[in-house]
Amino acid sequence: DAGVTQSPTHLIKTRGQQVTLRCSPKSGHDTVSWYQQALGQGPQFIFQYYEEEERQRGNFPDRFSGHQFPNYSSELNVNALLLGDSALYLCASSYNRVAEQYFGPGTRLTVT
Amino acid sequence: DQQVKQNSPSLSVQEGRISILNCDYTNSMFDYFLWYKKYPAEGPTFLISISSIKDKNEDGRFTVFLNKSAKHLSLHIVPSQPGDSAVYFCAASAFLRTGANNLFFGTGTRLTVIP
Numbered sequence: 037d038a039g040v041t042q043s044p045t046h047l048i049k050t051r052g053q054q055v056t057l058r059c060s061p062k063s064g065h066d067t068v069s070w071y072q073q074a075l076g077q078g079p080q081f082i083f084q085y086y087e088e089e090e091r092q093r094g095n096f097p098d099r100f101s102g103h104q105f106p107n108y109s110s111e112l113n114v115n116a117l118l119l120g121d122s123a124l125y126l127c128a129s130s131y132n133r134v135a136e137q138y139f140g141p142g143t144r145l146t147v148t
Numbered sequence: 149d150q151q152v153k154q155n156s157p158s159l160s161v162q163e164g165r166i167s168i169l170n171c172d173y174t175n176s177m178f179d180y181f182l183w184y185k186k187y188p189a190e191g192p193t194f195l196i197s198i199s200s201i202k203d204k205n206e207d208g209r210f211t212v213f214l215n216k217s218a219k220h221l222s223l224h225i226v227p228s229q230p231g232d233s234a235v236y237f238c239a240a241s242a243f244l245r246t247g248a249n250n251l252f253f254g255t256g257t258r259l260t261v262i263p
Binding site for chain 1: 152179180182184189190191192193194197237239241243244246247248249250251252253254255256
């Protein structure tokens with residue numbers, strides 16, 4: 037049974053560019069959440085998708101957007117990249133209305 | 149405003165002894181609490197959770213205790229093993245009426261188990 041998968045593993049982008057990160061949830065899970073983890077910090081919630089809609093959003097600007105597809109996979113898009121967007125981006129999946137979330141290995145984004 | 153706090157950045161324990169990791173929270177609306185373990189270059193791995201209506205949950209070597217009046221929870225690992233060496237994150241969750249929930253994380257405690 038495959039767990040949560042994310043691609044790419046690492047990414048280097050230039051300030052002002054745009055990036056798309058991808059996530060496939062654990063088999064059977066229908067809810068996908070995205071988190072940003074800066075060095076030395078705990079993950080911070082970006083948003084959660086269920087039934088192809090964003091149903092909760094954390095304190096992140098509109099430059100961060102996402103999408104969920106009918107097969108429950110998800111994308112995170114970040115526009116107009118800033119140096120401060122450099123972080124580990126984690127995708128987590130879960131069953132609807134269940135607290136336990138299962139994380140993928142993350143995508144390490146470096147903005148130069 | 150940090151709603152979940154782990155005040156000990158690091159902890160060292162001898163193999164075979166008990167490891168106790170602590171976590172405090174401020175929001176009384178949290179209804180689930182979770183512990184995750186994280187190795188370098190990997191995502192957090194779910195360990196154990198507890199509902200706010202319980203005060204203890206046990207799974208093998210791992211036990212989580214919840215003290216709601218003190219807004220405090222702890223993770224006990226007995227006996228500790230060298231493979232337990234990792235960063236441990238405490239997380240808390242509150243469900244909205246929509247069914248949405250997000251996890252609020254502490255800053256982590258690095259556990260080192262000395263052989």
